[in-house]
Amino acid sequence: MALLSVLTPALALVLCMVVGFLFLKSRAPGTSPQGAGQAKAASEKEFRPWVDQDLQDDTEITTGGGDKDEWVESDDEKDLAHVPYSPQRYPEETMLQRSKDFYSLMNQRRSVRFISPEPVPREVIDNVILTAGTAPSGAHTEPWTFVVVSDPETKHQIRLIVEEEEEVNYRQRMGDKWVHDLARLRTNWIKEYLDVAPYLILVFKQVHGILPNGKKKTHYYNEISVSISCGILLAALQNVGLVTVTSTPLNCGPQLRLLLKRPTNEKLLMLLPVGYPAADATVPDLKRKHLDGIMVAI
Ligand SMILES: Cc1cc2nc3c(=O)[nH]c(=O)nc-3n(C[C@H](O)[C@H](O)[C@H](O)COP(=O)(O)O)c2cc1C
DSSP, X not given: OHHHHHHHHHHHHHHHHHHHHHHHHHHSTTSSHHHHHHHXXXXXXXXXXXXXXXOOOOHHHHHHSSOXXXXXXXXXXXXXXXXXXXXXXXXXXXXXXXXXXXXXXXHTOOBOSOXXXXXXXXXXXXXXXXXXXXXXXXXXXXXXXXXXXXXXXXXXXXXXXXXXXXXXXIIIIXXXXXXXXXXXXXXXXXXXXXXXXXXXXXXXXXXXXXXXXXXXXXXXXXXXXXXHHHHHHHHHHHHTTOBBOOBOOTTOHHHHHHHTTOOTTEEEEEEEEEBOBOTTOOOOOOOOOOHHHHOOOO
């Protein structure tokens, strides 16, 4: 009897938890066939996530998921030769000067949203893309594709897709705080530069590789690798006096991928309009953090 009186509160608690769980489960969308249909329709119509669902760094998902036979075990090149490497070494004064010069060059980089239609030599673009392709990548998988668009009609199609999605982003997905933060930069969903800039560079990350025999190859840390290559691309553009604005058009990836006929293993990471700055271009008067605000010396 004494044992029962001790156990009763514990049993009651467990019972409550089970009943609560069953109740919540029965209310969850998609648990009945009717609910599933309604939930799907509702999610398609109303669900406007603020994150880009197309942009998961799914290295682990793709290696773990699907049919194991679809994936190649490891690279065939087991006997990769190693060669001597001795890059240029500078005297200390030269190093110091070069570090200052490069900082000065990069400190002049700004995101420019007013781009001139003036033509830019194609070979320069080829070279900046080659430079971006020098980035390090997880296990040297080079998981990037740079789509360079200069065709006016394709640029316009891109603009239509981006502006339509961006209007929904600004009006529904992003929330007041984000829209307010962007207001001071004077950005909105109108992207005239997508028509005007002589080149649009769309950077895709390859979430996995596809070998000539059709097998999939793991692309480790593909998003980090491609992001590094984008940083190098920005530096290369700055080096030749061209401008861009880093943009990550939220939820436009699938449509742009279809438009540009890219395979499904490629996900859009960035869209960079590239050209000379317009003669009357302005930029927000932003200040950058000082060294003691970004570096911790231990
Ligand atoms: C990941 C990322 C996404 C960005 N997306 C946009 C964008 O969609 N539209 C835009 O006008 N600027 C965008 N920017 C540019 C930032 O607003 C800009 O870098 C920032 O205001 C600092 O200005 P600065 O680049 O001139 O130094 C983005 C920058 C980064 C790094």
